[in-house]
Amino acid sequence: MRIPCPYCGERDAHEFVYRGDAAPQRPDGAEANEAAFADYVYPRANVAGAMHEHWYHAQGCRTWIVVERDTRSHAIAGATLAREAKR
Amino acid sequence: MVGALPAAGGGLAVSERGDLGIATIMARASSTAALAQRVAERFGIALIDGPILSGAGAVRFAGTGPGSWLSFCEGADPFWACSMAVQLDGVASVFDQSSGYAVLRLGGAEAMPMLQSGAFIDLHADAFPVGAVAVTVIAHVGAILIRVGEAQFDVAVFRSFAGSFWHWLATSAAARGVPLHRFSEDG
Ligand SMILES: [Zn+2]
Numbered sequence: 001m002r003i004p005c006p007y008c009g010e011r012d013a014h015e016f017v018y019r020g021d022a023a024p025q026r027p028d029g030a031e032a033n034e035a036a037f038a039d040y041v042y043p044r045a046n047v048a049g050a051m052h053e054h055w056y057h058a059q060g061c062r063t064w065i066v067v068e069r070d071t072r073s074h075a076i077a078g079a080t081l082a083r084e085a086k087r
Numbered sequence: 088m089v090g091a092l093p094a095a096g097g098g099l100a101v102s103e104r105g106d107l108g109i110a111t112i113m114a115r116a117s118s119t120a121a122l123a124q125r126v127a128e129r130f131g132i133a134l135i136d137g138p139i140l141s142g143a144g145a146v147r148f149a150g151t152g153p154g155s156w157l158s159f160c161e162g163a164d165p166f167w168a169c170s171m172a173v174q175l176d177g178v179a180s181v182f183d184q185s186s187g188y189a190v191l192r193l194g195g196a197e198a199m200p201m202l203q204s205g206a207f208i209d210l211h212a213d214a215f216p217v218g219a220v221a222v223t224v225i226a227h228v229g230a231i232l233i234r235v236g237e238a239q240f241d242v243a244v245f246r247s248f249a250g251s252f253w254h255w256l257a258t259s260a261a262a263r264g265v266p267l268h269r270f271s272e273d274g
Binding site: 007 | 152208221
């Protein structure tokens, strides 16, 4: 699998570290209760289809990116730097 | 000196660039534009935030990631990185890597095919022209590739991995039947 890094260009997947779903938002530590944190840390949707994922380009630009990948076909629709991704 | 590297004919010429000062330059948060302006003022270099080599003189900046560069200075004194930190004070963080990286210069007709046999990126001149930079891996060793000429590449690896990289280079050259010429800068 080739991943289109926004900085480096297309690179082999073995240069990257996979983190997972990019959708969960960290709750405000001062405000949130345990249930909100458990929800943030553990349950995942197991999407069949297009999803946004965090990948770390460890053997490249050493930057987190958000990749839109279809989990059924591995087709990649695009990628953005995580720092520039819409939250 | 690197300029004295003899022509390698059909082979592969390798020399270590031992005279380099090396430093990591990282723009402070939201300071990439300010850093570019400072570099333009102090060095007359148009700093590009991308995987490209900026500068053509003794000091050059190789883009290694968003807002980060590996800068090189030919014939640098031991305090060069410190002076760099002073020059870029307030807009970038500067880390001395002069002893952290080993930089090899590969030249000759076999330089590109050799590197291509180890790197998972397209090194054809259309995709990786002179001035292009890539941070990638060769034989599981992190390597920064810079195309400095049509048939000339600089390869920076962490110094403690230089022996492993050399092993890959020598073994791969032998497997490909490529004569390898090793030059010392001391002559
Ligand atoms: Zn990258």
